[in-house]
Amino acid sequence: MLLKHVGNICEDCVRSEKTETLMVRNLALETVLENLEMPCRNTNNGCQERLDYFDMLTHDLICTFKYYTCPTRLVTNCNWKGSFTDIAVHAATDHQDLAVKGYNNYFPFNIAVFDTDETIRILYINDECFVLHIRCDVFVKQLRCIMYYIENKEEKASDILYTIIQTHSNNINDFSHKIFSYKKDYTYAFDEERAVTIDLLLHTSNLNAFTVALKNPEIDDKILKHLECVVCNYLIKPPIYQCSVGHSMCNTCLQKLQKCPLCQARYIGTRNFTLEALCEDIRFPCTYRTRGCRANLLLTELERHESACLSKPFVCPLFRECVWMGSLCKHEAHLKLSHRDKLIFNSYNKTHIKISTTENILEMYCMITYGRIFRVCHKQSMETKTAYWVAQVRGKTDEKETYRYEVGLLHNQNKQKHHIKSDICLRSFNNKNIFARSITFSSEDISLFSFNDGFTCYCKISRATVEN
Numbered sequence: 001m002l003l004k005h006v007g008n009i010c011e012d013c014v015r016s017e018k019t020e021t022l023m024v025r026n027l028a029l030e031t032v033l034e035n036l037e038m039p040c041r042n043t044n045n046g047c048q049e050r051l052d053y054f055d056m057l058t059h060d061l062i063c064t065f066k067y068y069t070c071p072t073r074l075v076t077n078c079n080w081k082g083s084f085t086d087i088a089v090h091a092a093t094d095h096q097d098l099a100v101k102g103y104n105n106y107f108p109f110n111i112a113v114f115d116t117d118e119t120i121r122i123l124y125i126n127d128e129c130f131v132l133h134i135r136c137d138v139f140v141k142q143l144r145c146i147m148y149y150i151e152n153k154e155e156k157a158s159d160i161l162y163t164i165i166q167t168h169s170n171n172i173n174d175f176s177h178k179i180f181s182y183k184k185d186y187t188y189a190f191d192e193e194r195a196v197t198i199d200l201l202l203h204t205s206n207l208n209a210f211t212v213a214l215k216n217p218e219i220d221d222k223i224l225k226h227l228e229c230v231v232c233n234y235l236i237k238p239p240i241y242q243c244s245v246g247h248s249m250c251n252t253c254l255q256k257l258q259k260c261p262l263c264q265a266r267y268i269g270t271r272n273f274t275l276e277a278l279c280e281d282i283r284f285p286c287t288y289r290t291r292g293c294r295a296n297l298l299l300t301e302l303e304r305h306e307s308a309c310l311s312k313p314f315v316c317p318l319f320r321e322c323v324w325m326g327s328l329c330k331h332e333a334h335l336k337l338s339h340r341d342k343l344i345f346n347s348y349n350k351t352h353i354k355i356s357t358t359e360n361i362l363e364m365y366c367m368i369t370y371g372r373i374f375r376v377c378h379k380q381s382m383e384t385k386t387a388y389w390v391a392q393v394r395g396k397t398d399e400k401e402t403y404r405y406e407v408g409l410l411h412n413q414n415k416q417k418h419h420i421k422s423d424i425c426l427r428s429f430n431n432k433n434i435f436a437r438s439i440t441f442s443s444e445d446i447s448l449f450s451f452n453d454g455f456t457c458y459c460k461i462s463r464a465t466v467e468n
């Protein structure tokens with residue numbers, strides 16, 4: 001936008017500007033900007049992404065270098081600032097009395113209800129964080145709460161509901177309440193209109209126990225309860241066998257037990273087709289629900305989801321030197337913490353590689369770019385006289401986004417001379433047969449570029465153009 005006697009001003013200033021703004025857009029300049037690579041706005045916090053305008057819009061949502069103020073600041077005056085991935089760690093170390101670790105989407109915590117003050121609880125599970133803003137009013141025996149979700153994934157605050165119950169009361173409050181999205185510059189004013197009221201059953205003690213239960217609005221726990229295996233509590237899924245009396249258990253337990261745990265009758269291969277048909281029509285929660293996943297799918301969709309579930313534990317991408325396992329959403333934080341030297345925050349990486357006579361993998365490192373983790377591996381083989389490269393991307397198997405990687409050999413003196421090959425990045429990290437599909441250069445190719453017993457090459461990741 002153009003402001004008289006000032007020049008072009010940014011969008012934020014247009015809104016705040018009291019004086020008359022000439023609302024003239026400079027379309028030519030806009031086009032130039034849209035095609036220009038710019039650094040991420042969190043570059044001062046360490047983000048090294050440089051992307052064009054449209055990629056930046058998506059990156060901005062997932063950038064892990066965006067800084068938040070401490071969500072407990074209202075009650076602690078804490079001056080901490082940090083990235084999304086560090087909020088839970090900060091809360092658990094510096095505000096132990098306010099941080100609540102969740103399990104199976106339940107968050108148990110205590111509140112001194114005789115206080116009439118406001119308080120905050122940070123609820124965290126995997127890489128997710130919720131901020132619960134609470135105000136007690138003992139005179140009217142009420143607890144007022146507002147729940148916020150710090151959005152950082154595809155999931156929106158509006159996709160989740162919660163219930164808050166006084167833990168030891170028989171009065172099961174099964175209302176579902178809305179969750180609001182948490183802004184990094186949240187002002188902490190208690191928003192009366194959004195607040196939910198819980199009637200307090202005052203106990204003799206000052207400290208009262210509460211539980212927040214997160215819910216997927218579509219999971220029907222009442223029906224699923226009937227499908228729980230009496231032995232292991234997991235859900236029974238087709239094919240469903242029954243004992244001669246009519247009891248069923250899950251197939252894993254059936255293989256171990258053979259006899260019915262309830263009546264000792266034998267299983268003789270009788271199936272319950274009616275129950276199986278019913279199972280086809282109801283939604284099941286993901287197996288990794290206890291690790292924080294709230295997906296809820298038909299059986300036909302469930303297997304595919306579970307194979308790529310963000311809560312499913314996977315081995316570290318750099319598995320050759322590390323035994324850590326964790327859900328996909330934890331991998332970036334783990335890599336930053338434990339493998340800083342093997343991490344490139346860029347879509348381009350140039351290395352000098354020695355020519356080797358071993359058949360081992362010579363290079364294995366990760367690149368974090370486009371909000372994704374890419375793993376690059378390289379080996380040389382004397383036997384086949386070939387050098388191999390492969391770059392894989394970690395992501396969901398069902399997504400449309402595809403990426404390409406390009407490997408180029410560079411000449412140390414002649415800048416014009418190079419040899420480039422490229423291929424699609426395979427999704428998911430295959431650790432058994434890493435080079436099954438790879439880019440190869442023959443020893444002869446490489447010898448044209450060698451100097452100092454080695455050669456220089458680069459690997460570059462780019463987003464593949466999608467053809468319709």
Ligand SMILES: [Zn+2]
Binds near residue numbers: 009010011013
């Ligand atoms: Zn401005």
Ligand SMILES: [Zn+2]
Binds near residue numbers: 041042049063064
């Ligand atoms: Zn960024």
Ligand SMILES: [Zn+2]
Binds near residue numbers: 072079095
């Ligand atoms: Zn703090």
Ligand SMILES: [Zn+2]
Binds near residue numbers: 230253254
């Ligand atoms: Zn079982």
Ligand SMILES: [Zn+2]
Binds near residue numbers: 245260261
């Ligand atoms: Zn039985």
Ligand SMILES: [Zn+2]
Binds near residue numbers: 287294306311312
């Ligand atoms: Zn899942």
Ligand SMILES: [Zn+2]
Binds near residue numbers: 316318
């Ligand atoms: Zn590791």
